[in-house]
Amino acid sequence: MSDTDQIKYNLLLVGGSPSNLALAHKLVALAKESNQKLSIAILEKAREFGGHIVSGAISNPHVIKKLFPNYEELGFPIEGVCDESFFSVMGAHKKWDVPRPLMPDEFKKEGYFVLTLSYVVSWMANQLKEVIKDVPNVTIDFFPGFSAHEIIYDGNNKVIGVRVSHTERPDDDYVYADVTVFGDKGFLSQDLIQKFDLRQNPQMWSVGVKELWEVPGDYRNKVWHTMGYPLLDGTFGGGFVYGMKNNRLTIGLIISLDSPNPNINPQQQLQEYKKHPWIQEMIREGRLIKYGAALLPEGGYYSLPSKFAVNGAMLAGDALGVLNARRLAGVDMAMECGYQAALVLHEAFKEGNFSQEKLNQYQKNLQGTFVMKDLYESRYFRYAFMENPRLLGEYLPTVSKSIDTGSPFMGMLKVGLSHPLTAPFDGLRVKSLFDGKRDLGPLAYKPCREHIKPDFTPPALDEDTHYRKDTIYSRPDAVFYASTKYHEENHHIDEFEAATCMQCIDTYDAIGKSTPCVSDCTAEVHRVDEIEGARKHGMSLENCIQCRTCEIVCPEANLRVNPTEEGSGPDFLGL
Amino acid sequence: MSGITDIIVLIKQVPDTTSKAGLNPDGTIDRARAKRMLNPFDRYALQAALHVKKTYGGKVTALSMGPPPAVEILLEAIEHGADQGYLLSDRRLAASDTLATAYALHKCILYLGKFDLLFTGLQTTDGDTAQVGPQIAERLDLSQVTYCEGFSIQNGKLHARRIIEGGHQDVITELPALVTVANAYHTLEYKTIRGARLAQELLRDEALKNQYIHTITLDDVNADPELCGLKGSPTIVAHTDKVGQIGGQCTMHQGKSADILIKEIMDCTNIKEFAKQ
Ligand SMILES: Cc1cc2nc3c(=O)[nH]c(=O)nc-3n(C[C@H](O)[C@H](O)[C@H](O)COP(=O)(O)OP(=O)(O)OC[C@H]3O[C@@H](n4cnc5c(N)ncnc54)[C@H](O)[C@@H]3O)c2cc1C
Ligand code: SF4
Ligand code: SF4
Numbered sequence: 001m002s003d004t005d006q007i008k009y010n011l012l013l014v015g016g017s018p019s020n021l022a023l024a025h026k027l028v029a030l031a032k033e034s035n036q037k038l039s040i041a042i043l044e045k046a047r048e049f050g051g052h053i054v055s056g057a058i059s060n061p062h063v064i065k066k067l068f069p070n071y072e073e074l075g076f077p078i079e080g081v082c083d084e085s086f087f088s089v090m091g092a093h094k095k096w097d098v099p100r101p102l103m104p105d106e107f108k109k110e111g112y113f114v115l116t117l118s119y120v121v122s123w124m125a126n127q128l129k130e131v132i133k134d135v136p137n138v139t140i141d142f143f144p145g146f147s148a149h150e151i152i153y154d155g156n157n158k159v160i161g162v163r164v165s166h167t168e169r170p171d172d173d174y175v176y177a178d179v180t181v182f183g184d185k186g187f188l189s190q191d192l193i194q195k196f197d198l199r200q201n202p203q204m205w206s207v208g209v210k211e212l213w214e215v216p217g218d219y220r221n222k223v224w225h226t227m228g229y230p231l232l233d234g235t236f237g238g239g240f241v242y243g244m245k246n247n248r249l250t251i252g253l254i255i256s257l258d259s260p261n262p263n264i265n266p267q268q269q270l271q272e273y274k275k276h277p278w279i280q281e282m283i284r285e286g287r288l289i290k291y292g293a294a295l296l297p298e299g300g301y302y303s304l305p306s307k308f309a310v311n312g313a314m315l316a317g318d319a320l321g322v323l324n325a326r327r328l329a330g331v332d333m334a335m336e337c338g339y340q341a342a343l344v345l346h347e348a349f350k351e352g353n354f355s356q357e358k359l360n361q362y363q364k365n366l367q368g369t370f371v372m373k374d375l376y377e378s379r380y381f382r383y384a385f386m387e388n389p390r391l392l393g394e395y396l397p398t399v400s401k402s403i404d405t406g407s408p409f410m411g412m413l414k415v416g417l418s419h420p421l422t423a424p425f426d427g428l429r430v431k432s433l434f435d436g437k438r439d440l441g442p443l444a445y446k447p448c449r450e451h452i453k454p455d456f457t458p459p460a461l462d463e464d465t466h467y468r469k470d471t472i473y474s475r476p477d478a479v480f481y482a483s484t485k486y487h488e489e490n491h492h493i494d495e496f497e498a499a500t501c502m503q504c505i506d507t508y509d510a511i512g513k514s515t516p517c518v519s520d521c522t523a524e525v526h527r528v529d530e531i532e533g534a535r536k537h538g539m540s541l542e543n544c545i546q547c548r549t550c551e552i553v554c555p556e557a558n559l560r561v562n563p564t565e566e567g568s569g570p571d572f573l574g575l
Numbered sequence: 576m577s578g579i580t581d582i583i584v585l586i587k588q589v590p591d592t593t594s595k596a597g598l599n600p601d602g603t604i605d606r607a608r609a610k611r612m613l614n615p616f617d618r619y620a621l622q623a624a625l626h627v628k629k630t631y632g633g634k635v636t637a638l639s640m641g642p643p644p645a646v647e648i649l650l651e652a653i654e655h656g657a658d659q660g661y662l663l664s665d666r667r668l669a670a671s672d673t674l675a676t677a678y679a680l681h682k683c684i685l686y687l688g689k690f691d692l693l694f695t696g697l698q699t700t701d702g703d704t705a706q707v708g709p710q711i712a713e714r715l716d717l718s719q720v721t722y723c724e725g726f727s728i729q730n731g732k733l734h735a736r737r738i739i740e741g742g743h744q745d746v747i748t749e750l751p752a753l754v755t756v757a758n759a760y761h762t763l764e765y766k767t768i769r770g771a772r773l774a775q776e777l778l779r780d781e782a783l784k785n786q787y788i789h790t791i792t793l794d795d796v797n798a799d800p801e802l803c804g805l806k807g808s809p810t811i812v813a814h815t816d817k818v819g820q821i822g823g824q825c826t827m828h829q830g831k832s833a834d835i836l837i838k839e840i841m842d843c844t845n846i847k848e849f850a851k852q
């Protein structure tokens with residue numbers, strides 16, 4: 001290889017993600033059988049595989065078992081197998097576990113794997129290095145610490161590769177491939193979707209914030225999903241607590257960004273959640289180990305792109321948007337994408353055909369799997385809450401309050417009595433929408449940022465005051481637990497127009513609020529600086545944990561969070 | 576045209592300073608068990624060599640002396656853009672002091688042939704002598720620029736800036752020359768995708784690896800074994816003292832909110848006593 005050769009592969013995987021690594025494993029297995037010659041490159045922006053992965057995670061193990069039938073023997077890392085799951089509604093002081101017969105099936109997680117997804121991803125990368133040793137016809141180059149920054153097309157709009165540096169440099173910073181698969185949670189693939197106008201509806205994003213604790217108690221294999229406190233302002237979302245091995249506990253909150261509230265502050269909401277006596281009881285004598293945040297695509301079926309592939313490229317996992325918000329299932333969906341993409345790619349490489357027509361066989365194949373069946377069934381799940389703001393804005397707070405007085409059923413009764421005409425109807429309608437039994441046809445969403453109402457004021461939150469202060473972390477303190485490290489001269493977030501920010505700051509100053517970027521950043525990056533009498537937007541980029549919340553909530557679409565370079569960013573390994 | 580064709584950079588593998596693994600019970604380093612890393616000072620030397628390559632042209636050869644695992648740092652140099660690596664590896668080199676090391680390395684440099692610039696780091700983290708670079712320059716009868724924090728090449732001459740106490744000194748010298756590079760030199764550049772790719776290819780393909788990374792012995796470079804290793808090292812280690820733990824207990828208070836930190840620190844008994852005094 002000389003210094004001027006193009007860097008070229010058969011297959012380029014953007015993102016060391018569950019979807020892409022599942023794809024690589026399956027494709028290597030197929031190529032081992034068929035002897036198909038293949039060269040593969042995997043780009044991952046984190047310094048190590050798994051370093052930028054935040055998830056819960058509780059997952060149906062069906063795809064893991066399909067990919068690694070002898071997963072136990074291979075040492076596939078699992079935290080445990082869920083033996084008891086709860087769905088609970090939270091008041092500020094008490095929690096009510098919904099009795100089993102009333103519990104929606106999607107919250108019954110018995111038999112599911114409890115995972116630390118960053119470890120799973122790290123294991124999958126290492127395992128790939130092992131299996132490849134027995135497959136001389138396939139080579140894989142691993143590029144942790146390298147990210148894709150721009151998609152490169154040929155004259156016919158076929159994707160031919162990516163640029164791996166943020167700014168265009170004269171040196172060779174390009175990687176080319178016959179096919180590029182994006183499992184990048186949209187960091188770069190949003191450009192592809194936009195270029196080919198693939199999405200009729202915008203993606204609806206949620207942000208998930210999560211802490212990992214070491215606690216005295218053993219909650220292994222216990223799984224809780226909660227609604228209610230502290231999310232009582234009508235915003236869609238919920239909490240989760242998963243018991244892991246070695247006395248560790250995952251505590252997290254998922255908050256939808258299509259909220260009218262301009263000041264959500266997800267990290268502080270998580271602190272509110274932790275003030276609840278039930279959580280306090282568990283963490284009081286414990287120790288925070290790690291903190292992190294990431295986005296979840298929750299638009300579901302109607303936010304899916306019209307095509308899952310274009311000439312020379314495919315989309316997988318969260319980049320495609322196959323997460324099922326109703327079941328909080330993203331991991332198995334992403335892995336199944338990888339599995340199905342591998343089947344199609346194996347054929348494509350045999351035939352040397354990388355056209356959209358060939359690659360999009362993948363979309364048809366997914367149609368026949370649980371991925372598309374589940375998404376179709378749940379297609380109105382999020383919409384049920386959107387079309388009827390009473391559910392989260394009135395009914396949930398009423399039930400939540402009554403839990404604190406010890407009688408959740410009273411709350412439900414109250415809901416029924418105060419809305420005698422609407423409540424029963426709402427209940428039935430919601431059920432039919434959840435199950436997908438009622439057909440409303442396609443939906444139209446507006447982007448999250450357009451839901452923000454600057455003057456929206458959330459109702460005052462009742463909070464329990466008996467919490468231990470040192471279990472609660474300010475946002476700058478939390479950043480420490482995300483272990484961010486950046487190289488010199490890092491500038492990974494673009495602010496397009498300074499004047500737009502100044503106007504936005506004026507608007508929010510006038511009503512005594514913070515701008516959405518300042519309040520909703522999960523890591524104390526955005527700030528307002530007084531410069532010569534003017535109030536301007538500034539950023540402490542060295543704190544950024546790469547969640548992209550600011551990009552989604554900026555009402556003016558004035559920000560773009562680019563992938564970090566040189567392996568910079570947070571260290572989520574173990575989170 | 577700068578006329579630069581060959582650049583040599585000397586690099587060394589050292590025990591990873593961040594890992595506690597690999598200490599013998601007596602406190603000396605167990606090199607076989609210790610985690611290994613490229614001597615951090617040498618990253619600046621490598622950066623300087625690659626900077627010359629980029630700015631003035633030429634081929635970068637990374638040269639190291641050490642046991643076989645030191646190939647790892649040659650691969651690291653290749654990831655960053657070095658063109659080839661040489662590893663002088665020979666059992667007879669064990670226990671070499673700086674005199675013996677400089678002797679062996681200067682023989683390697685003679686073996687490599689023509690060069691325009693020779694870069695070394697300031698010192699190593701495991702020996703901390705800063706002697707090897709200057710000794711090699713003396714043996715090769717080269718001009719040497721130590722503590723170099725910046726340079727350019729003009730009309731075939733090296734214009735360099737040295738750090739000296741209380742300021743800096745500008746010097747001009749003919750090439751070839753030996754330069755020991757200060758850590759103030761340059762921001763360190765990241766590995767390149769081409770280099771990272773090549774390093775992985777070399778790990779897969781032994782034959783290709785042998786074209787890029789050459790392991791050589793004392794015989795190859797025509798060095799006298801009597802002047803190497805323990806025999807060639809006049810340095811006598813009379814005895815080592817284990818410094819042991821200095822002071823008392825250390826508790827780290829970190830990552831909490833300022834008021835909690837202040838409270839925790841104020842609660843420490845020794846601080847309370849200190850405050851009383
Ligand atoms: C807090 C939280 C809790 C969750 N809980 C659950 C749960 O309990 N169960 C469940 O099933 N799912 C859960 N999910 C969802 C699940 O984690 C995701 O759906 C799943 O991880 C998606 O996988 P993916 O293959 O799309 O890749 P991702 O997990 O999105 O990974 C993308 C990878 O690509 C890398 N990358 C991105 N851009 C670039 C670039 N330009 N260049 C190079 N690399 C790049 C990233 O660093 C990352 O490693 C949760 C998510 C969150 C945030
Ligand atoms: S980045 Fe967006 S939210 Fe922040 S100040 Fe600018 S316009 Fe407003
Ligand atoms: S700056 Fe944006 S991407 Fe970075 S942590 Fe804050 S919200 Fe997330």
